[in-house]
Amino acid sequence: MNDSIYVVKPSLPPLSEYIDEIADMWDTGILTHTGPKHIKLQSELERYLNTKHISLFANGHLALELGLNSLELSGEVITTPFTFGSTTQAILRNGLKPVFCDIRDDDYTIDCDKIESLITDKTCAIVPVHVYGNICDVERLEEIAEKYGLYVIYDAAHAFGETYKGKNIANYGSMSMFSFHATKVFNTVEGGALSFSEDSWVQKFNGLKQFGQIVKTDEVPYVGTNAKMTEMHAAMGLCNLKHIDEYISDREKVVKLYRARLANHKGIKLCPVDENVKYNYAYFPVVFEEQETGVDRDMIQKELEKYNIYVRKYFYPITNDFEIIKQLGYYSETPIAKYISDRVLTLPCYSSLALEDVDKICDVILGLYED
Ligand SMILES: *Cc1c(COP(=O)(O)O)cnc(C)c1O
Helix, strand or coil: CCCCECCCCCCCCCHHHHHHHHHCHHHHCCCCCCCHHHHHHHHHHHHHCCCCEEEEECCHHHHHHHHHHHCCCCCEEEECCCCCHHHHHHHHCCCCEEEECCECCCCCCECHHHCHHHCCCCEEEEECECHHHCCCCHHHHHHHHHHHCCEEEEECCCCCCCEECCEEHHHCCCEEEEECCCCCCCCCCCCEEEEECCCCHHHHHHHHHECCCCCCCCCCCCCCCECCCCHHHHHHHHHHHHHHHHHHHHHHHHHHHHHHHHCCECCEEECCCCCCEECCCCCEEEEECCCCCCCCHHHHHHHHHHCCECCECCCCCCHHHCHHHHHCCCCCCCHHHHHHHCCEEEECCCCCCCHHHHHHHHHHHHHCCCC
16 A cells, blocks of 8 residues: 555546547537536436436535525524534525534434424424435434424435435435535536425526526526536536446445444444445544543544545534634534534545555554554
């Protein structure tokens, strides 16, 4: 192992496949504006995710921001602070107040037992996150949403292709956002999507991502922006989608080896495996609990760096610790999220990661516990 190992490495199709896919663009001159590749990717994703509608966007964040925007909400949104900044920023950019709910201490998803006490007459929606590809308690969330008349908009950036009890995760809630960023399980370099079943939203999302205009008409009924996915990006998606099952099964081998090496070890806490979920093995988070062992997260990170292995404190800090959240007066305590965020590292996990390298990473980690 000579090269540095980073926490993620993009999955890329063979270069020749990408060149073949984009070649006709030099004849057609269609580079963007809902061209044929965009349309094809949209329908292939509808098929792959087994969902009624997919709307593509320039990135996952804008998909979430515009998804929330389309619902014309006001007031408070209950969400998790244990996520990437995007989730909280999408809420803020819609002029909504994020109300932070603590997470479960095993899979780090929103704790449904704590949601109801946060609901007020201003609450309009819940934005949970299938964090690390761990699926939220979708059944409880559905019950709560129904009881109080709330929208549920999932940040499913980590959950591409996953199923819960055989049903694709794209089909839960009012809508779900997927990110196709270079580092995600399925990528279009930059890109994202919303999945949903409401037919009338198709036109609305098309308008919101194209300057508020209804495509191929002169009508401008929305306050829109520019969030279109280009043909170059859609072409990358078409190529990567052909290989997605390989990418996921390669990741599965990586994750299974990590689990075999690191499970049942004092001071090393892994997420449980839910038998109802078909995973995409997006991330491998480990919580290092120093209390009994004296080995803490920072020691692990520093030791790995000696071997040119770079891991990430993902997610640290939690989003309710952001300066802007405090300035706006939106801070509230979420002790479990804080505890996990102070101890978690995501280990390198990507489809081309060699199993020998996984062993090496585990050797370095376990070596710290030996003396
Ligand atoms: C990646 C990510 C996003 C944002 O997606 P982009 O495509 O990078 O804009 C949002 N939420 C979570 C949890 C993410 O990991």
